[in-house]
Amino acid sequence: MAKGGIIAALDVGTTKVCSILASLTDNNRMQILGVGVAPSRGMSKGLVVNLDETRESIRESVRQAELVSGARMVSAYVGVTGKHVSSINNRGVVAISRGDRLVRSSDLERVLESARSVTIPGDRKVLHVIPRQYILDGHPGIKDPVGMHGFKLDVETHVVTAAMASVRNLVKCVDEAGLEVADLVLEPLAASEAVLDPDEKEAGVILCDIGGGTTDVAVFRGGSIWYTSVLPIGGYQVTRDIAIGLGIPFDTAEEIKKRYGNVAPSEMAGQDFGTDSLELKTDNGYVIASRDLSYIIKARIEETLRMILAGLPPAGEYGVIAPSGLVLIGGTANLPGIEAFAQEVSGLGARVGIPQDIYGLTEALYNPAYATGVGLLLWATKRQVAGYAESQAKKGNVFTRFFTEVGRLFGQG
Ligand SMILES: Nc1ncnc2c1ncn2[C@@H]1O[C@H](COP(=O)(O)OP(=O)(O)OP(=O)(O)O)[C@@H](O)[C@H]1O
Ligand SMILES: [Mg+2]
Incomplete structure (x- = not known):
């Protein structure tokens, strides 16, 4: 502390x-x-x-x-x-048996305790039990039931576990x-x-952290976390694709990705480099065609975005669960054109999340x-x-x- x-x-x-x-x-x-x-x-x-x-x-x-x-x-x-982190949604329920039927914080602790009794393998532990909503006597959508009266308190939780x-x-x-x-x-x-607004979290938003080695996905709905997953891919794979695709060393590929890389969508392509492909020179003397670089990066980023969307439950419903679209963070979100490209690929709104x-x-x-x-x-x-x-x-x-x-x-x- x-x-x-x-x-x-x-x-x-x-x-x-x-x-x-x-x-x-x-x-x-x-x-x-x-x-x-x-x-x-x-x-x-x-x-x-x-x-x-x-x-x-x-x-x-x-x-x-x-x-x-x-x-x-x-x-x-x-x-x-x-990728060892995983999550499930779970429920817990308790009775409010005292005479006044008043929900107290100790009841919240009890109902959350009952929600954490999920069967998980012995080598995994619960990291967070996050309340998504409380349901009091069948009335859903309650954020904080303390002080309310009722007989039966349910909670829907998001349980995150790790190895x-x-x-x-x-x-x-x-x-x-x-x-x-x-x-x-x-x-x-x-x-x-x-990086997220309370309004976005309420309506539904997909937070994507495209880092170096992992892409972390989290969906927020109704003001709280609803789904999380981790994909074992990120900017490292983009750089590796460039290195292999263009036959250059990894470090050179990393340098050229950060200096010239972009994912301008089809109709914007050429704005930065003109309609013709340009020759890009690296510090150690390699010459690369800008069109080839862009093509390789776009292919990997498109695949990453499609994997993010395909993993979201229920399949194909991401426009419904996340009307506020995608918020992109992580170093790879620095690629110029990524907002427009993510919009093109997902059909949703997209923005880069800057603290x-x-x-x-x-x-x-x-x-x-x-x-x-x-x-x-x-x-x-x-x-x-x-x-x-x-x-x-x-x-x-x-x-x-x-x-x-x-x-x-x-x-x-
Ligand atoms: N300007 C840029 N253009 C393209 N990619 C970039 C840029 N700046 C950083 N990156 C890439 O971002 C990645 C690093 O992102 P970040 O710092 O978020 O990762 P990390 O937190 O170290 O890793 P992880 O979260 O995956 O464990 C690297 O692959 C790097 O090449
Ligand atoms: Mg990171």
């Missing part, structure tokens, strides 16, 4: 490790003090595959953030993702890097705090790649303001707490 008003976020991605330090002002506004970004080593598809390398990458990013801010990073809110071993490895790296884990948060949940409402040393953070890091801080701020962390801190160590507590702030809109 925050020490002396300082809060910190740690986003251990497949390509970068990002540490952000912030302070909470008296009016509970978050002021960014410093950002540290280090290349990520030892991670693959959102998972730790080399403990020593990941620990050193974390150390380096923390060192940078501390240097810039002049503050110490003691503990941090840490993002969790990877125990994967989370333990991440916690171990953070621990060995000298940081306390204030809490662990599913990354798209965190990012949603930074908003941040103050202080924020320049580097106005980028979709930092939605998760900023979101972790906002998530922490929300919690701290609610005074929730203090009460939880008394209940045991963070690892146990993470796996046992109810993610009750989510779902409140």
Whole structure:
């Protein structure tokens, strides 16, 4: 938890490790003090595959953030993702048997406890049990039933689970890097705090984090999380396609992707480079046709977008479940033309999600790649303001707490 008003976020991605330090002002506004970004080593598809390398990458990013801010990073809110994360929707029900039939917070705890009794394999643990809506005596759509009267309280929840071993490895790296884990948060949940409007979450929106090694998908409806999944593809595959397709080294492909890459839709193609294909020169002397580069990137991004949409339940109904369309984040969302291209492929509205409402040393953070890091801080701020962390801190160590507590702030809109 925050020490002396300082809060910190740690986003251990497949390509970068990002540490952000912030302070909470008296009016509970978050002021960014410093950002540290280090290349990520030892991670693959959102998972730790080399403990020593990941620990050193974390150390380096923390060192940078501390240097810039002049503050110490003691503990941090840490993002969790990877293909080992999965989710289901579940229900719980309890009777309100007291004479006054008044719903109390203890009833909320009971009904959420009953919703978490899902059968899950022994090597998996529940990360979050997020209330989507409460139903009191058959009346649905209730966000907070405390203080209402009724006989029977149902809850619909979104239950997120993760492979125990994967989370333990991440916690171990953070621990060995000298940081306390204030809490662990599913990354798209965190990012949603930074880039989604309450109206979009209410109507239905698909948040897509196209990072380096993973694409995290989360659908929000009725003000809370409704569906999550993680695809083991991202910008790495785009770069690999360029390297193989054009016969150039991976690093050169990465450089040329970031410098010249775009996914301008068909009718816009040529706006940047003229109708004829241009010759693009890399720093180490390769010459590439702009048309070929664009063609390769578009093919992979189109496939990624189609995989995102195909995975959403119920199949083919994504226009109905998400009228607010797609919000794209992650480093790959920097590709010029991606909003229009995503609209063309999905038939839905699409925009790039850039973190908003941040103050202080924020320049580097106005980028979709930092939605998760900023979101972790906002998530922490929300919690701290609610005074929730203090009460939880008394209940045991963070690892146990993470796996046992109810993610009750989510779902409140
Ligand atoms: N300007 C750009 N144009 C195209 N791609 C870019 C650009 N900037 C970054 N990327 C790509 O974004 C990817 C990294 O995104 P991000 O920083 O969100 O990933 P990460 O959080 O490290 O990984 P993950 O979330 O998948 O574990 C890389 O593949 C990188 O090539
Ligand atoms: Mg990421």
